[in-house]
Amino acid sequence: MDSPPHSAPASDDTSQEREALRRHVIASATHGVLIVDNAHRVVEVNDAMCRLLGYTADQLIGQHTLNFITEASKATSLQQQAELQLAATVFSDTLEAIMITDADNRIISVNRAFTSVTGYSADEIIGTSPPLVSASHHNAEFREQLREELFNTGHWSGEAWNRRKNGEIFPQWLSISVVRNNAGEPLKYVAIFSDLSERKAAEERIDFLARHDILTRLPNRFLLRDRAEQAFAHAERAHNKVALLLLDLDHFKHINDSLGHPVGDTLLQTVADRLRLTTRDTDTVSRQGGDEFLVLLTDIHDSDDIAPIVEKMMRTLGKPCSVAGQDMTISCSVGIAVYPEDGIDFDILAKNADAAMYHAKESGRNTFRYYSQQMNEDAVARLDIQNRLHRALDRNEFILHYQPLIDLANNSIVGAEALVRWNCPELGMQPPGLFIPVAEDTGLIVQLGEWVLNEACRQARAWHDAGHGHLIMAINLSPIQFTRGDLVATIRNALAASGVNPAHIELEITESVLMKDTEHVLATVRQLHGMGLRLAIDDFGTGYSSLAYLRRFAVEKLKIDQSFIRDLPTDPDAGAIVRAVIQMAKSLKIAVLAEGVETADIAHDLDLLGCDYAQGYYFGRPMPAEAFAKLL
Numbered sequence: 001m002d003s004p005p006h007s008a009p010a011s012d013d014t015s016q017e018r019e020a021l022r023r024h025v026i027a028s029a030t031h032g033v034l035i036v037d038n039a040h041r042v043v044e045v046n047d048a049m050c051r052l053l054g055y056t057a058d059q060l061i062g063q064h065t066l067n068f069i070t071e072a073s074k075a076t077s078l079q080q081q082a083e084l085q086l087a088a089t090v091f092s093d094t095l096e097a098i099m100i101t102d103a104d105n106r107i108i109s110v111n112r113a114f115t116s117v118t119g120y121s122a123d124e125i126i127g128t129s130p131p132l133v134s135a136s137h138h139n140a141e142f143r144e145q146l147r148e149e150l151f152n153t154g155h156w157s158g159e160a161w162n163r164r165k166n167g168e169i170f171p172q173w174l175s176i177s178v179v180r181n182n183a184g185e186p187l188k189y190v191a192i193f194s195d196l197s198e199r200k201a202a203e204e205r206i207d208f209l210a211r212h213d214i215l216t217r218l219p220n221r222f223l224l225r226d227r228a229e230q231a232f233a234h235a236e237r238a239h240n241k242v243a244l245l246l247l248d249l250d251h252f253k254h255i256n257d258s259l260g261h262p263v264g265d266t267l268l269q270t271v272a273d274r275l276r277l278t279t280r281d282t283d284t285v286s287r288q289g290g291d292e293f294l295v296l297l298t299d300i301h302d303s304d305d306i307a308p309i310v311e312k313m314m315r316t317l318g319k320p321c322s323v324a325g326q327d328m329t330i331s332c333s334v335g336i337a338v339y340p341e342d343g344i345d346f347d348i349l350a351k352n353a354d355a356a357m358y359h360a361k362e363s364g365r366n367t368f369r370y371y372s373q374q375m376n377e378d379a380v381a382r383l384d385i386q387n388r389l390h391r392a393l394d395r396n397e398f399i400l401h402y403q404p405l406i407d408l409a410n411n412s413i414v415g416a417e418a419l420v421r422w423n424c425p426e427l428g429m430q431p432p433g434l435f436i437p438v439a440e441d442t443g444l445i446v447q448l449g450e451w452v453l454n455e456a457c458r459q460a461r462a463w464h465d466a467g468h469g470h471l472i473m474a475i476n477l478s479p480i481q482f483t484r485g486d487l488v489a490t491i492r493n494a495l496a497a498s499g500v501n502p503a504h505i506e507l508e509i510t511e512s513v514l515m516k517d518t519e520h521v522l523a524t525v526r527q528l529h530g531m532g533l534r535l536a537i538d539d540f541g542t543g544y545s546s547l548a549y550l551r552r553f554a555v556e557k558l559k560i561d562q563s564f565i566r567d568l569p570t571d572p573d574a575g576a577i578v579r580a581v582i583q584m585a586k587s588l589k590i591a592v593l594a595e596g597v598e599t600a601d602i603a604h605d606l607d608l609l610g611c612d613y614a615q616g617y618y619f620g621r622p623m624p625a626e627a628f629a630k631l632l
């Protein structure tokens with residue numbers, strides 16, 4: 001309880017109650033209160049004012065104010081007067097609601113803040129009992145504790161519920177003090193409270209944000225983990241299974257890059273809605289960030305029951321949709337890990353679902369895979385390569401091998417294709433098929449590709465300087481180099497550093513590059529052409545084989561994929577395709593190179609078909625620069 005203010009005693013018994021209340025309010029004020037009579041002598045002062053002036057109450061009461069307001073304190077007297085006024089209006093103006101009841105719990109006074117918080121005006125509420133809050137919010141135990149503490153200590157404070165005039169229940173921070181008479185009997189109860197609704201709402205929002213993805217409003221990984229752990233415990237008791245699905249949208253990055261992030265965001269919301277619709281209330285769909293969703297399926301009796309659910313999800317997701325005026329269809333790749341056989345811990349299951357999803361992607365996307373132990377071994381190996389690759393660039397462990405490009409008209413070497421190899425000290429010489437996909441996944445291909453460009457240009461210039469000025473240097477570009485980093489600047493730097501003639505550099509790209517984000521690629525290709533570089537389409541025949549793109553991108557050369565060339569002697573279809581490609585290329589004035597020529601017969605047949613160039617083991621395998629130089 002606050003100590004009473006220091007004042008002259010009350011003059012008669014009938015005003016005792018009012019006097020006790022007044023003293024209580026002044027004593028509880030955090031501002032200094034000083035009351036003087038007409039002659040400016042102090043009749044009452046509270047603790048706050050004593051602290052402010054540096055005197056005890058006994059020293060102040062009865063004194064003329066001039067006796068204790070020193071020169072120094074005069075400077076602040078205006079402020080103190082203002083504080084006195086403030087204290088006088090503290091009851092009515094404070095932002096905290098104040099309600100005073102008598103000993104019979106009838107409201108005898110309320111302030112302005114009370115009206116604004118509860119909606120009751122003083123006229124409406126005075127004389128009534130405080131608004132009741134249902135027992136569902138305050139149980140008997142709560143009420144009993146409050147009563148007991150109030151009785152024993154004269155004070156209670158804590159969180160409680162209140163009811164507004166409009167019936168709305170709201171949370172409040174409530175302090176109740178008992179005002180007693182000299183005999184210690186309760187005279188009044190002073191309740192001071194503030195509305196906690198906004199703070200509670202803010203807390204709830206913070207809590208929601210901590211456990212949900214803002215964009216889709218789906219649970220995030222933290223909430224999913226909680227639910228997964230509950231599901232595992234339940235599955236153990238019920239002897240059934242839980243499936244964790246990792247779902248990754250196919251080519252989402254392309255949509256994001258080409259149509260813009262707002263379209264990408266809307267698509268993610270559509271995906272979230274569709275996934276919510278295809279799952280049961282007991283399942284959890286969560287977004288991990290980016291285009292990855294984790295779905296928890298509970299109460300699974302048999303692992304085989306999961307596939308139909310996933311197929312349904314994929315069908316629903318694959319339905320055409322219109323996003324920001326764009327009609328599109330989207331597919332996804334799904335990895336499935338099952339509790340308990342694939343792991344009994346959330347992190348392990350998520351890791352295994354990730355390995356399975358990676359295999360679904362590798363299998364051509366738009367499909368799903370169950371996790372298997374082999375996938376884990378693959379994932380571990382991939383991670384190992386990933387870690388080693390990061391160091392490999394710094395340690396200068398990459399080298400280029402060169403494979404001859406042959407003019408079929410006279411079997412002369414007209415160029416070289418630069419093919420990267422990784423000379424790993426621990427694993428030995430590694431082929432690109434093993435590490436390029438990992439470098440692409442991690443983005444390291446941008447730095448590796450830059451190294452390849454620099455080294456191949458440097459070597460081309462060296463051979464030109466050695467008297468082989470006709471040689472073309474063919475360099476492979478990964479699709480990732482078109483989307484990350486600044487390809488044009490990288491190539492410009494490589495050309496400048498080596499001083500090689502750009503007309504002798506041929507950039508090999510796959511058709512998939514031309515088909516994705518066409519406008520951006522077209523702009524890049526135009527810049528590269530403008531710098532005098534040549535463009536070749538690699539692995540032609542395995543992708544879209546679109547004539548329109550060849551024309552649009554002003555391609556100089558087509559490289560027919562080795563799968564057609566290998567089958568040339570035995571498969572009439574392969575022969576027909578090779579013939580058609582050569583004719584079509586001729587009509588577009590595009591040169592043709594056959595990849596993977598392994599025999600003299602195939603080389604001869606290709607020459608007869610009108611193929612311009614060839615490359616393959618028959619003419620020479622990829623080899624170090626020194627070995628290649630000996631062939632020139």
Ligand SMILES: Nc1nc2c(ncn2[C@@H]2O[C@H](COP(=O)(O)O[C@H]3[C@@H](O)[C@H](n4cnc5c(=O)[nH]c(N)nc54)O[C@@H]3COP(=O)(O)O)[C@@H](O)[C@H]2O)c(=O)[nH]1
Pocket residue numbers: 403417418419420431432433436449452476477478508538539559562595596597598615616617618622
């Ligand atoms: N982005 C980059 N990709 C690169 C780079 N260097 C290579 N690669 C790509 O890796 C893939 C595999 O390359 P590699 O193992 O070097 O295989 C090449 C040849 O060795 C092979 N080849 C050539 N002739 C024959 C043959 O007669 N028979 C046969 N079985 N194989 C043969 O073909 C590969 C050349 O492929 P291509 O690029 O399509 O001309 C490969 O896809 C490379 O593109 C790099 O620096 N960056």
